[in-house]
Amino acid sequence: MSETRSVLSPASLFTTAVSARSIDDDVYRPAESFPTGRWWAAITVTSFMALIFAVSVGYTVVVGIGTWGNNVPVGWGWAIVNFVFWIGIGHAGTLISAILFLLRQRWRTGIARFAEAMTIFAVICALQFPLIHTGRPWLAMFWLIPYPNGQGIYQNFRSPLEWDVFAVSTYGLVSLLFWFTGLIPDLASARDRAKHGFRKFAYGLLSLGWNGSNRGWTHYEKAYLLFAGLSTPLVLSVHSIVSFDFAVAVMPGWHTTIFPPYFVAGAIFSGFAMVATLIIIMRKMFRLQHLITDNHLELMNKIIIVTSMMVGYAYAMEFFIAWYSGVAYERFVFLNRAMGPYAWAYWIMVFCNVVAPQLLWFKKIRRSVLLMYPVVLLVNVGMWFERFVIVVTSLHRDYLPSSWDYFKPTWVDAGLLIGSFGLFLTLMLLFCRFLPTIATAELKAVAPGAQPSHGGSHD
Amino acid sequence: MTEPTRNSTALGLVGLYDDPDSLVQAAEQVRDAGFKHWDCHTPYPVHGLDDAMGLKPSPVPYVTITAGFIGLITALLLTGLLSAWHYPIRIGGKPLWSWQAFVPIYFELFVLFAALATMGSVIFFCRLGRWHSPLHDSGVMQAITCDRFAIVLESRDGAYSEPAARQLLEATGCQDIRPLVEHEEEDDGVI
Numbered sequence: 001m002s003e004t005r006s007v008l009s010p011a012s013l014f015t016t017a018v019s020a021r022s023i024d025d026d027v028y029r030p031a032e033s034f035p036t037g038r039w040w041a042a043i044t045v046t047s048f049m050a051l052i053f054a055v056s057v058g059y060t061v062v063v064g065i066g067t068w069g070n071n072v073p074v075g076w077g078w079a080i081v082n083f084v085f086w087i088g089i090g091h092a093g094t095l096i097s098a099i100l101f102l103l104r105q106r107w108r109t110g111i112a113r114f115a116e117a118m119t120i121f122a123v124i125c126a127l128q129f130p131l132i133h134t135g136r137p138w139l140a141m142f143w144l145i146p147y148p149n150g151q152g153i154y155q156n157f158r159s160p161l162e163w164d165v166f167a168v169s170t171y172g173l174v175s176l177l178f179w180f181t182g183l184i185p186d187l188a189s190a191r192d193r194a195k196h197g198f199r200k201f202a203y204g205l206l207s208l209g210w211n212g213s214n215r216g217w218t219h220y221e222k223a224y225l226l227f228a229g230l231s232t233p234l235v236l237s238v239h240s241i242v243s244f245d246f247a248v249a250v251m252p253g254w255h256t257t258i259f260p261p262y263f264v265a266g267a268i269f270s271g272f273a274m275v276a277t278l279i280i281i282m283r284k285m286f287r288l289q290h291l292i293t294d295n296h297l298e299l300m301n302k303i304i305i306v307t308s309m310m311v312g313y314a315y316a317m318e319f320f321i322a323w324y325s326g327v328a329y330e331r332f333v334f335l336n337r338a339m340g341p342y343a344w345a346y347w348i349m350v351f352c353n354v355v356a357p358q359l360l361w362f363k364k365i366r367r368s369v370l371l372m373y374p375v376v377l378l379v380n381v382g383m384w385f386e387r388f389v390i391v392v393t394s395l396h397r398d399y400l401p402s403s404w405d406y407f408k409p410t411w412v413d414a415g416l417l418i419g420s421f422g423l424f425l426t427l428m429l430l431f432c433r434f435l436p437t438i439a440t441a442e443l444k445a446v447a448p449g450a451q452p453s454h455g456g457s458h459d
Numbered sequence: 460m461t462e463p464t465r466n467s468t469a470l471g472l473v474g475l476y477d478d479p480d481s482l483v484q485a486a487e488q489v490r491d492a493g494f495k496h497w498d499c500h501t502p503y504p505v506h507g508l509d510d511a512m513g514l515k516p517s518p519v520p521y522v523t524i525t526a527g528f529i530g531l532i533t534a535l536l537l538t539g540l541l542s543a544w545h546y547p548i549r550i551g552g553k554p555l556w557s558w559q560a561f562v563p564i565y566f567e568l569f570v571l572f573a574a575l576a577t578m579g580s581v582i583f584f585c586r587l588g589r590w591h592s593p594l595h596d597s598g599v600m601q602a603i604t605c606d607r608f609a610i611v612l613e614s615r616d617g618a619y620s621e622p623a624a625r626q627l628l629e630a631t632g633c634q635d636i637r638p639l640v641e642h643e644e645e646d647d648g649v650i
Contacts, residue, residue, distance in 0.1 A: 020502055020606030146541060154546040157538045158553065163563040170567045174574040181581060185503070185604070192601040208587035211594055212603045214499040216585035218509050222517040223581045227574065230523075234570050241563050444606070445503035452483045452507055 013107060013446060016290040020444045023291065027438045028193055030286045035433055038285060046425040053419020056412050057132055065135050069409040074395045078413040079133040080245075081387040082420060085270070086126035087168065087242055088263075088383065091235055092271025093119030094175060097182070098231035101224075107299055109442040110292045113186075114282065115275045116179040117435075121427040122274075123172040125420045130164075132416075160244035167241040174234055178227045181220075184210050185441035239267040246390065253333035253394030256321060262314035269307035269353070270383035273376040276300050280369055282432055291438055294367045301366040304379065308357035311386070315350065333394055341406055342393045349389050352382025467640040470593050471613040472624050474633035475602060479505045482608040485631035486511040489610060492627055496616035500594065500609040522580040523573045530572025534565045593641040611639060 060067055070077040093115035100108040131137040141147075144165045146155050155162045187207035194200040210216070240260035247259040276297060283292040322334040337346050356378045365371040397404045431437070444450055476482045479501075486499055490513045499508055535558075542548075543555040553560070582588055594600040594611070603609050610633070612624045628636050 024605055146537060152546065154541045156548065156550060157542050157564055158550055158557060158560040163567075166564050166567040166571075170571040170574075174570060177574050177578045181578065184581075184587070189502070189604040192604045204590060208582065209590040209592060210585070210587060210604075211592045211600065212500040212502060212609075213585070214501060214505070214508050214512060215514065216587075217501065217504045218514050219517045219519050219584035220581060221504050222519045223523075223577050226520060226523045226577050230570050230574050230577070233566070237563070237566060244563075441503045445505075450479065450503065451505065452479045 012295055013110065013293070013443075014290055014448075015293050018290070018447055020447065020450070023438075023440050023443055023447065024189060024193065026288060026291065027436050027440050027443075028190055030432060031190065031434055031436070032193065036285070039429065039433065043426060043429045046422050046429060049418055049422020050426045051419075051422070052415050053128075053423050056415030056419050057128070059412055060132055060416075061137070065133060067410060067412045069407055069413050071405050071407060073398045073403050073405050074392055074407040076391050076395065077407060078388075078409055078417060079129045081384070081391050082417055083126050083129040084242055084263075084387045084391075085384050086122045086129075086420065086424075088239065088267035088270045088387075089274045090119035090122035090126070090171075090175070090271065091239060091264070091267035092275045093117070093122075094171075094178075094231050094235035095268050095271065096275070097178060098228040098235065101228040102232060106446045107296055109439055109446055110296050111275065111279060111300070111438075112442070113179075113182065113439040114279055114437050115271075116175065116182070117431045117437075118271075118275060118278065118428065119175045120172070120179060121424050121431070123168065123175065124427070125424045127168065127172070128420065128423075129416070160241065160248045163241045164245060167238045171234060171238045174227075174231060178231055181224060181227060182439055182442070183435065184208060184220075185212070186436040186439060188212070189440055190436060236264055239263040246394075251394060251398075252327070252329040253337070253390070256318060258314055258317055258321070262311065262318075265307050265310035265314065266383060266386060269304060269311055270379065272300050272304050272307065273379035273383070276304070276372070276376040277380060278428060280373065282437060286432065286437065288438065291443065294369075297369070297372065298363075298366045301360045301372055304376065305357050305360040308353060308360075308379070312354040315354065329399065333397075336397055337389060337393045340393065340397065342389065342396070345385050345389050346393065349382050349385040352378040353386060356382070466643040467596065468643070469614065469621075469638055470641055471611060471615075471619065471639040472621065472628060473594070473597055473599050473637045473639050474610045474612075474628035474631070475599060475635040475637070476608040476610070476633060479508075479608060481632055482610070483507055483511045485610055485628075485633065488631050489612070489627065493618055494612060494616055495618070496613040498611050500603045500611060502604055502606055502608075505608070517584065519577065519580045519584060523577045526576030527569045527573035530568040530570070531565055533572065534561070534568035537568075538564055593639050596642045597637060597639050599637060613639070 065079075068077055068079065070079075093112075096108050096115045097112045097119075101112075131140050134140045134143060142149065144155070144162075155165075157163075184207055187203050188210035191200055191203035191207050194203055240263065243259035243263035246254035247256060249255060279292060280297070283289050319334050319338075322330045325331075337343075356375050359365050359375055360372065365375070392407050396407050474485070476485060482499060482501070482505065486508060489497055490511065499505075499512060501508070538561040539556055539558070542557075542561075547555050549555070592600065594603065594609075599607075599609055610628065610631075612619060612628070614621070625636060
């Protein structure tokens with residue numbers, strides 16, 4: 001086997017010489033030392049934002065969803081925009097943990113844990129929006145889950161919204177199980193490193209008594225592979241089903257067959273941008289640049305540009321099909337998107353998602369944190385606007401000009417959006433503080449010299 | 460450090476190795492010596508160790524696929540019985556048992572049941588949920604979950620006798636052989 005310094009060779013995963021012990025020391029250090037001032041400052045800001053979320057939810061529940069900007073043609077406003085945005089953010093985690101695992105991309109090991117955590121927290125944020133949009137979230141269980149009940153009435157299983165209940169809850173739960181399975185050996189490492197009694201107890205409890213037995217590893221590895229195999233079609237199905245919420249409706253601008261692949265590509269695009277946005281800060285905050293290297297960032301940027309081209313293609317194809325269909329309503333919706341009252345939103349979307357990522361064709365920009373950071377930030381913005389454009393511009397001028405209206409969000413809408421970022425970032429900061437941000441058992445296994453030199457030519 | 464200072468029972472021997480090559484070669488020798496109650500403990504999965512230990516393929520996939528099909532049947536019954544029989548509503552002129560529209564639910568419940576069963580079988584087959592291990596009492600667990608590799612020979616094996624086991628480990632080139640012990644006091648602060 002020739003050891004070229006390609007992205008697949010163990011040496012190129014690290015910028016310094018590493019050993020199993022040095023990996024452990026570096027990854028567990030944040031959890032074993034008192035948090036830094038920067039961490040306290042960050043969590044103060046994000047918990048204040050999370051408080052804004054709590055206030056906005058409370059106000060919505062007490063007063064009603066009439067406090068939102070939703071009006072008669074625009075019955076779905078920011079709530080569904082935020083829902084789709086957050087679900088999309090989660091997709092990078094599953095792509096990295098499952099699909100790149102099946103494709104034997106070893107560079108995934110450095111970033112998989114962090115991205116998976118992001119998936120779970122993003123799904124938590126996403127779930128808030130449909131729940132509060134029901135108006136009475138305490139009754140949502142009865143409306144959403146089919147269980148035997150005194151009224152003897154049940155859900156309509158032909159509805160994409162009901163498919164969504166199954167898809168998103170399965171996705172959230174399976175992501176959590178996959179993440180936890182990956183964490184078990186690392187929690188055992190954390191347990192055995194712990195000096196403080198309570199820390200030893202807590203990590204020990206969570207590690208379920210893992211002892212590194214190879215009779216265990218053989219089942220564990222098989223199970224991990226199966227989780228990856230189950231998660232791969234699952235992640236593709238989730239955003240497809242989310243897109244059915246729109247595509248199944250007989251609504252110009254929504255009723256298109258391109259939606260499922262277009263949504264999946266967009267989800268991966270936005271997810272990778274969010275992973276890059278946060279992991280750059282995380283690796284600096286916790287001094288992990290030698291484990292999450294510029295190579296990792298470059299590879300993520302390559303995925304970002306590929307998926308950017310996919311969404312760009314979808315934007316163009318939507319216009320072509322609108323023209324080619326010959327349907328006057330369909331044509332109008334698309335012209336109205338690009339040139340109507342919401343043209344500003346449409347062109348922000350095109351600029352952020354299609355134009356700005358073109359900078360990533362340059363290797364220098366892909367490898368420079370300072371130069372790529374504005375691009376990934378713009379992608380985050382652009383992908384939120386994509387969902388805004390899809391939801392609001394399709395609805396605000398429907399079939400009857402007499403019912404046309406302009407959607408304006410209220411402070412409650414803004415509070416929910418900012419607040420959901422607060423909830424998400426607070427959970428991320430707590431994760432970085434208490435759990436290993438890098439899958440150490442996996443990373444040790446791909447370090448140079450970690451595997452027997454004779455025979456074994458797996459992956 | 461590892462000498463049994465308290466009331467403790469000897470359960471076997473632990474041999475520690477510093478690199479995966481010696482571990483795999485040692486595992487082959489122990490396998491060929493005919494031991495049954497023995498195991499390797501590693502900080503991460505080592506390629507080729509399953510063969511070196513002579514382990515059978517894991518049965519987890521059978522559990523996963525069985526549970527997946529149970530999930531699929533559950534979804535078929537759930538959607539079919541509710542939509543076509545218990546609570547029939549005609550929507551959009553579609554047939555009551557419009558199975559095509561239920562495919563997303565079939566798929567999701569397949570995955571959900573399969574994943575839950577996979578998690579369950581990890582816990583069952585890896586014997587998780589037993590928080591106490593003699594490896595803690597023997598003072599080797601910290602090395603195992605960090606960077607060292609261990610072979611454990613248990614005294615309950617029929618072929619076990621301490622001098623023979625020690626000789627076998629020495630023959631594999633093991634430099635660091637320690638007794639596997641279990642303390643009698645449970646409340647020693649070690650999980």
